[in-house]
Amino acid sequence: MSSYEWQFTILFQYWPIFLRGALTTLEITFAATALGLLIGLPVGVLRQARSRWVRLPVSVYVESIRATPALVQIVWIYYCFPILFGLQMSAEVTMIVALGIHTGAYVAEIVRAGINAVDRGQFAAAKSIGMSSLLALRRIILPQAGQKMIPPFINEFANIMKLSTLGSTIAVYELLQESNNLIATIYRPLEIYTFLALVFFLITYPWILLSQRFEARLQRRA
Amino acid sequence: MLSVKHLSKSYGNLVILKDISVEIGANEVVAVIGPSGSGKSTLLKCLNFLEPYDGGEVRFEGTLVGYREHSAGKHLAKEKVTNLLRARIGMVFQNFNLFPHMSVIENLLEGPVQVLGENRAEVEHRAQALLLKVGLQDKAHARPSTLSGGQQQRAAIARALAMRPRLMLFDEPTSALDPELVGEVLSIIAQLATEGMPMVIVTHEMSFAREVASRVIFMEGGEIVEEGPPEKIFRQPDNLRTQQFLSRVLH
Numbered sequence A: 001m002s003s004y005e006w007q008f009t010i011l012f013q014y015w016p017i018f019l020r021g022a023l024t025t026l027e028i029t030f031a032a033t034a035l036g037l038l039i040g041l042p043v044g045v046l047r048q049a050r051s052r053w054v055r056l057p058v059s060v061y062v063e064s065i066r067a068t069p070a071l072v073q074i075v076w077i078y079y080c081f082p083i084l085f086g087l088q089m090s091a092e093v094t095m096i097v098a099l100g101i102h103t104g105a106y107v108a109e110i111v112r113a114g115i116n117a118v119d120r121g122q123f124a125a126a127k128s129i130g131m132s133s134l135l136a137l138r139r140i141i142l143p144q145a146g147q148k149m150i151p152p153f154i155n156e157f158a159n160i161m162k163l164s165t166l167g168s169t170i171a172v173y174e175l176l177q178e179s180n181n182l183i184a185t186i187y188r189p190l191e192i193y194t195f196l197a198l199v200f201f202l203i204t205y206p207w208i209l210l211s212q213r214f215e216a217r218l219q220r221r222a
Numbered sequence B: 001m002l003s004v005k006h007l008s009k010s011y012g013n014l015v016i017l018k019d020i021s022v023e024i025g026a027n028e029v030v031a032v033i034g035p036s037g038s039g040k041s042t043l044l045k046c047l048n049f050l051e052p053y054d055g056g057e058v059r060f061e062g063t064l065v066g067y068r069e070h071s072a073g074k075h076l077a078k079e080k081v082t083n084l085l086r087a088r089i090g091m092v093f094q095n096f097n098l099f100p101h102m103s104v105i106e107n108l109l110e111g112p113v114q115v116l117g118e119n120r121a122e123v124e125h126r127a128q129a130l131l132l133k134v135g136l137q138d139k140a141h142a143r144p145s146t147l148s149g150g151q152q153q154r155a156a157i158a159r160a161l162a163m164r165p166r167l168m169l170f171d172e173p174t175s176a177l178d179p180e181l182v183g184e185v186l187s188i189i190a191q192l193a194t195e196g197m198p199m200v201i202v203t204h205e206m207s208f209a210r211e212v213a214s215r216v217i218f219m220e221g222g223e224i225v226e227e228g229p230p231e232k233i234f235r236q237p238d239n240l241r242t243q244q245f246l247s248r249v250l251h
C-alpha cells in the first residue's frame, strides 16, 4: 500500500462546481430520456408493422445504433450534423440529441420485447370483438406490455445518466468535465475522481434498486 | 347464416385445410370433432378471418369474409370491414383470453363501448344481466386472475355475448378446465343453444355434442371426412375413419 494522504475536505469548498455539473448531467439525462421515449415508443411499435416498407427503415435505425458505440454516435453528430444538415447545436444540445437517438433504439427494443411478451391470445381476443390492430394495441396489448417495460425503462434511464459522462469529450460541462477542470486547478485527481464515482453511484444506484423492486413485484403478481 | 365453399389454407407448403364446404343455417348448432392437429381451430379462425384463408370463400350473412368482392385477383377487404364482421361473430377460446388488466365487467364493456361506440351506462345494464345469466353477478369487479377456470370461461362467454353476436364460435371451451368445472360451462352453452343462438363448437365432449348439436362434423387431416345429424354420426357413421376415431374417444 502506498501512503497517499487523502484530502477530501478540500473538495467541500468546490461544491458549487459539483452541483453545477450534477445539474447539467441531470438535464441531459432527463431530456435525452424524454427524446428517447418519444422516438422509441413509436419505433418499437412500428418494428412489428405488417408492411416491410415500414419495418425496414426502423430496423436499420435500431440495428445501426445498437451496433455502434455511443461515443462514435456523439462525435459523429457533433461533427457531421453541422456540415451535412447545416445544423449548429451547442455541445449540450448535441449531447441530448445524440443520447436521445441512442436511447430511442434501446427503448424501441424494450417496447418490442414487451409487446412480444404479451400472450398471443390477447390479440386474438381483441380482434375477435372487432377491434382494429391499433385499438387492440392501445387498449389491450400496450397496457399489459407497459408494466413489463417499466423495469427496463428505469435501467435505461440509469444508463443514460452514466453515458452522459461522454459529454466531456465534446466539452459539455457535466460532472466529468467539471471534475477534469477542477483537477487542472487543484491537482487532486484521486480525491476528485473518487468523489465523482461516489456521486454517480449515489445518483444511479437508487434507480437500479427501483427497477429491481418493480421487477420483483411483477414476478410476484404473475 | 354462414356459408363455406371450397375453403383451403396452407402454411408454406404444409396444407392445413383442404376443400372445406359447409353451410350453417340460422339456429343451427354445429359440433366439430376430430383428432388434435386436424385443423379444427384453424377452420374456426378462418370463419371470422382471425386466420386468412387462401382458397375458396367464407360468407357471413351473404358478405364475403376477409376479401373484397368484385375485384379481379384476390385483395384483402378493408380492415374496417373485416373488423365490423368480427364484431358480429362471437368467439370463445380454449384459454379464455380474458383481458387481465380489466375487471370482469370491464371485459364485457370493452367491445360494445370501444368498438361499437355504445353508451356505457346502457351497456353496463346489459352486462350486469349477462353476468347474472352466467352466474357471475357477484364477480363483476373481480380481476380475471382471481376466478376459477370455469368462472373465467363463463366470463369470456359473457364478453362475447355482450357484443350481441349473431353467431358464436367456440374453440374447445372446456379443454383447459378441471373436469369438475366442465359442466358449468357446458350448461351455459347448452342454454344458449336452446335460445336459438347459432353456433359452431369444436369440442372433445362427445356426449355434449350428441345432446346439443343439430349437426356433427368429423374432421381429420384438414378435411371434413363426414358430417350429419348426431344420431347418425355417433351411432352408425358411414366412414371407417369416423368409426375408428369414435371408438378411440368413446372408450
Ligand SMILES: Nc1ncnc2c1ncn2[C@@H]1O[C@H](COP(=O)(O)OP(=O)(O)O)[C@@H](O)[C@H]1O
Pocket (backbone or CB within 6 Å): B011, B014, B016, B034, B035, B036, B037, B038, B039, B040, B041, B042, B043
Ligand atoms: N401458425 C402455424 N404455423 C404452422 N403450422 C400451424 C400453425 N398453426 C397451426 N398449424 C398446424 O396446423 C395443423 C392444424 O392445427 P389446428 O387447427 O390447431 O388443429 P386442431 O385445432 O384440430 O388441433 C396442425 O398440424 C398444426 O401444427
Ligand SMILES: [Mg+2]
Pocket (backbone or CB within 6 Å): B040, B041, B042, B172
Ligand atoms: Mg385446436
